[in-house]
Amino acid sequence: MRSRRALKSAGALGLLALTATACSGEASRLGMPEPISDQAERMLKLWQGSWIAAFAVGAVVWGLIIWAVLFHRKRSDDLPPQVRYNMPIEILYTAVPFVIIAVLFYFTARDENFVEKTTKNPAVTIDVTAFQWSWQFDYMEKDAAGQEKKVASTVGQPVAPNGPAPLKPVLTIPSGKTIRVRLHSNDVIHSFWVPALLYKKDVMPGYVNEFEFKANKTGTYEGRCAELCGVDHSRMLFQLKVVTPDEYAKFIADSKAKAAGGAQ
Numbered sequence: 001m002r003s004r005r006a007l008k009s010a011g012a013l014g015l016l017a018l019t020a021t022a023c024s025g026e027a028s029r030l031g032m033p034e035p036i037s038d039q040a041e042r043m044l045k046l047w048q049g050s051w052i053a054a055f056a057v058g059a060v061v062w063g064l065i066i067w068a069v070l071f072h073r074k075r076s077d078d079l080p081p082q083v084r085y086n087m088p089i090e091i092l093y094t095a096v097p098f099v100i101i102a103v104l105f106y107f108t109a110r111d112e113n114f115v116e117k118t119t120k121n122p123a124v125t126i127d128v129t130a131f132q133w134s135w136q137f138d139y140m141e142k143d144a145a146g147q148e149k150k151v152a153s154t155v156g157q158p159v160a161p162n163g164p165a166p167l168k169p170v171l172t173i174p175s176g177k178t179i180r181v182r183l184h185s186n187d188v189i190h191s192f193w194v195p196a197l198l199y200k201k202d203v204m205p206g207y208v209n210e211f212e213f214k215a216n217k218t219g220t221y222e223g224r225c226a227e228l229c230g231v232d233h234s235r236m237l238f239q240l241k242v243v244t245p246d247e248y249a250k251f252i253a254d255s256k257a258k259a260a261g262g263a264q
Contacts, residue, residue: 028048
């Protein structure tokens with residue numbers, strides 16, 4: 001009786017702890033930042049689902065361990081019944097892990113295809129060039145002939161040796177629009193990472209990586225290089241600024257006017 005009471009008490013405490021944790025929005029993200037894009041939302045759900053599966057498997061395993069400890073303690077010198085060569089149990093041992101892995105593989109592949117999907121005509125295309133140790137953002141548009149041309153550009157200042165960190169370059173995008181980011185490197189391997197997107201992509205010399213996303217929340221979010229790229233890697237920072245479509249149109253128009261004024 002005592003062992004059963006202890007088991008019930010432990011289960012109740014565990015359920016209470018899980019319920020209390022689920023009440024907090026930040027805790028429910030299990031260490032992930034608040035997502036700001038459709039793709040990030042999908043990845044967060046995959047992350048949460050994986051943890052739920054892990055908790056479920058862990059609960060079953062620990063329940064079986066505790067059950068064996070409490071109800072199969074040594075009471076005599078008699079050898080307990082043996083279950084080796086039990087075909088149904090061995091099939092169960094094999095089938096259950098296979099099913100768990102297959103389910104996790106399916107959802108991972110499904111969400112990976114969603115996150116890596118690109119469209120034929122994104123609303124905004126931005127060429128991101130990484131270099132030691134800053135970023136360049138080139139905003140591209142198609143002319144009447146369908147040829148791409150650069151209409152605006154933001155270039156960060158490289159970190160001076162032993163000098164103060166320069167201002168972070170800002171990547172400005174409109175909310176609710178499909179954004180294509182094309183990644184280039186002039187020197188070594190870098191990595192484009194915005195934690196709020198729950199995504200990062202390698203930037204490799206001689207190869208163009210690209211991805212798309214749709215940001216749904218306006219605001220300014222921190223970004224950085226996530227690949228050790230040299231002595232000032234830790235200061236290779238930038239910001240992602242998500243604005244309304246009208247504010248983005250004004251930003252592009254102002255950039256075009258400034259470029260036209262400089263060319264005269």
